[in-house]
Amino acid sequence: MNKKCFGCGSILQSINPSSIGYIPIKKADAIYCERCFRLLHYHELRMDLLPFTNQELLEQAKKLQKPVYYFLDLFQVSEEALAPFLEISQEKYLVLTKIDLIPKTISVDRLLKRIQNIYQIKDKIFAYTRKSEKLLLTILNHMRNFEACVLLGMTNAGKSSFLKEAISYCNHENCPALVSEMPNTTLSFLDWKVDHFHLTDAPGFSFQTKWDAEILLKSIPKHFMKPITMQMKKETILNFENVVFLSQNLDQNSITFYGNQEFLLEKKYKMEEKMEQEIQIKIPKKSDLVFPGIGFFSISKPCHIMIQSNFDLSYEIRPSLFGGCDD
Numbered sequence: 001m002n003k004k005c006f007g008c009g010s011i012l013q014s015i016n017p018s019s020i021g022y023i024p025i026k027k028a029d030a031i032y033c034e035r036c037f038r039l040l041h042y043h044e045l046r047m048d049l050l051p052f053t054n055q056e057l058l059e060q061a062k063k064l065q066k067p068v069y070y071f072l073d074l075f076q077v078s079e080e081a082l083a084p085f086l087e088i089s090q091e092k093y094l095v096l097t098k099i100d101l102i103p104k105t106i107s108v109d110r111l112l113k114r115i116q117n118i119y120q121i122k123d124k125i126f127a128y129t130r131k132s133e134k135l136l137l138t139i140l141n142h143m144r145n146f147e148a149c150v151l152l153g154m155t156n157a158g159k160s161s162f163l164k165e166a167i168s169y170c171n172h173e174n175c176p177a178l179v180s181e182m183p184n185t186t187l188s189f190l191d192w193k194v195d196h197f198h199l200t201d202a203p204g205f206s207f208q209t210k211w212d213a214e215i216l217l218k219s220i221p222k223h224f225m226k227p228i229t230m231q232m233k234k235e236t237i238l239n240f241e242n243v244v245f246l247s248q249n250l251d252q253n254s255i256t257f258y259g260n261q262e263f264l265l266e267k268k269y270k271m272e273e274k275m276e277q278e279i280q281i282k283i284p285k286k287s288d289l290v291f292p293g294i295g296f297f298s299i300s301k302p303c304h305i306m307i308q309s310n311f312d313l314s315y316e317i318r319p320s321l322f323g324g325c326d327d
Helices: 034-042 056-065 079-087 108-119 134-141 161-170 213-218
Strands: 066-072 092-097 126-128 148-153 190-194 197-201 228-232 235-238 244-248 253-258 265-266 277-283 287-291 296-299 304-307 317-320
Touching: 056 079, 056 148, 056 296, 066 079, 079 317, 092 161, 108 126, 126 134, 148 161, 161 190, 161 197, 228 265, 244 253, 277 287
Parallel strands: 066 092, 066 148, 092 126, 148 197
Antiparallel strands: 190 197, 228 253, 235 244, 235 265, 244 304, 253 296, 277 304, 287 296, 287 317
16 A cells, blocks of 8 residues: 555555554545544544654755745744745745735735845745635746745645645646644645646644644634734733743833734733743844744833743744834
8 A cells, every 4th residue: 555645645554553644444445544534524633743853854855856835824934934944955935824814004015025134035925825816826827937846834834725726726626635723734745736737745844842732723823813912011911821921121011912812811910820931031122022833922112021931932033023014
C-alpha cells in the first residue's frame, strides 16, 4: 500500500493503529486515513506532532527546487513566522491571508508596504482571502508562469484553503484536500494538478512557544476582527486567558488587542498568585507587543511593560503594524 491520505499526506497503512496514516484493512480503498476521516466527518481533533522539525521541513522544500509561495496569516506576522521564508534560497513570494478580517479603515496596500519595511522583505507580497475571486486570480495568474510551485507557510495559514479554491476554480471540481482549524492537519507533502501546472502542498511550520493546545485552536480568527481596546492605569493588570498577565507604569495608557475575540481579556487589580516568569520590557512610541502564533497588542504610549507567566514565552517588539496604514 503506497497510497497517500488526501487529508494529511501520510502513507496509508493498516499495520499500526497508533501511527499516522492508519486505515482499517477492510477500508483499503479509502482516500483518508482514520484520523483525517474522523476530523472531516466528526470534527474530532487529534493534535499530532509533525514527523520532522521546522529545519528539516525547510530542507525538504529546498530539495524540490521549485518556486515557493509562503502563506502567512496576517495575525501571525512576526520575526519567528518569517524566519523560514527569509531562509528560502529559491524564487519565493509571500502570501498574506485573512486580509478580509482587518478593520475597513486599514489600507491593504499601505499595510503590505509597511510589513515590507518593518521586516526588510524585498520579495513580492500578495494579499489573499477566500472571499475575493480577484485576489485568487491574481495569484493563480502569477503561478501560471511556472510548471510547478510549492505552498509553504506557518501552520493554519491557509495553504490548503487556497489549494481547494484554486482546484475548484481551475479544474471545475471539488478538491478532497482537507481544510481544518486544527494545527498540523497536513503531515507530509502532497502533489496536486491545477490547470496546466502542479502545486505541492506542504506541512506547516510550527511556532516554538508551548502554548496550550486549546489556546492555539482559539487563536485562529474566524470572523471580522474588531480590535479590543482597554484603558490601562498603573495599578491595573491585563489578564490574557489566565496564563499571561500584562501591566504598565503609566497613569493612563491604552492597549489594543488584535486577534481572535474569543480570547479571555479582562482587567484585574491584583495577582492571585505569583508567576514563575517575570519580564520587563521598554516599549517605544506606538509599538506592538507580538506573541507569535497568538496575536499582538498595540501599545499607544511609550512605557515599561511587565509580562508575567508560568512558561517561557517568546515575544517581539516592533513598530505598530497598523500605524500609518489608515486611509
